[in-house]
Every structure is written in structure tokens, then in C-alpha cells.
Amino acid sequence: AASVEREAVHFQFGDFTTMSLLLHRELFLLFLSLIQVATSQCPPECxxxxxxxxCSNNGLNAGTLPTHIATTTTEIKLNNNKLSSIPNGFFDSLQNLRSVTLDYNPWTCDCNILYLRSWLLKQEDRSQYKDIRCSSPVELQGRLIVYLTEDEVGSNCKDWYCNMALICQIGLFAFIVIQAILLIFVIIFLKRFEKFSKEAIGAPKEDNFRNAM
Known part of the structure; x- marks a missing residue:
């Protein structure tokens, strides 16, 4: 009986060892796959x-920035490029992001800089962004983006807002004109249909009257 118990214990220990080795193997394969995924997510320009x-020193602008960035990214280097602005929502999905290097870019402080300004204002440590300054327009050249007022940035947006308002008004006017034309066609069609219906109903009655004569 004792030998049977020893064999059972040895068998159970052997099973445990096998399971442990299999578990370590699976964890190792998972680790390799995670490394492969992380590597494949690296943008080709970075x-x-x-x-x-x-992504520094690549001549990137707002239109050529990478669009697919791993959500695990904690630091992005964008210095020494040709960035005049950052696309709206560019950093929003990167919840683990802790630092962004933005130095030595020709920032244009117009309406398109509003997203970057808003993002900078939300950062707890702004000391690393103390040299992020406007390159243009002339009246804002050298100003720190994070300290721009809404009036300063908004003054460069007036023309854009006016153009958008004009486009909206033209679009609305065109829509009203098209609707009016369609309404006129519908009214004309209904009147003609009504006239045709009356003529179609009256024709048999006239034939019956003539036959009775």
C-alpha cells in the first residue's frame, strides 16, 4: 500500500511539473507575441x-504624422520637424502618454494651433514645454503657445469664421431655392393630374349622354 501511495505521489508530482513547464512555455510564447505586436505597431517613419x-528629425508636418500609435506609448519625440500644428485629437487616445518633445518646429499660431494649446494647458508639468513658441504670424512670433490668450488666437480665426459663415449662408440659400423649385414642380404636376382625372371621369358621362340622345 505504501508503494502504491509513493507511486501516486510521484505521478501527481510529475503531472504538476509537466503542467508547470507547459505554463512557462505558453507565457514565453505570449511574451514573444506581445513583442512582435509592439514592433509591428511602430510607424515606418519613426x-x-x-x-x-x-519621430524626430524626419521633416514631418501635420499631414504626415503617424496615424496609428500604440496605446502603450509613454513618450513621443516630435522635435526638429516641420510641424506648424498638431491634428485635432492626435494625443487623445494615448492614455499612457507622459512626455512629448515638441521643440524646434515652425508653429503657426492660428486657428489650427487651438488643439495643441488646449492639450498643453491640461498638462500638469509644463516646464518641458517652455520653449514651444510661435514662429508665425509676425505679431505672435516668439510667444509661448501655452500662454496665448483666446483673443490673440481668435483674432487670426475671424477670416476663417467669416468664410465658413458665408459658405453656410450660400449653401442654405441654394437649398431653399432647390426646395422651392421642387415644390413648384409638384404643384404643377398635381394640378395637371387633377385636370386629367376630371377629364377622364367626364368623358364616359358625355358618351352616355350622346348615346341616350
């Missing part, structure tokens, strides 16, 4: 090291 995305 280089990746762990959770750091380096």
Missing part, C-alpha cells in the same frame, strides 16, 4: 524603443 516613439 523608430521605437519599448514604449518610446521617436
Amino acid at each position: 523608430s521605437c524603443s519599448g514604449t518610446i516613439l521617436d
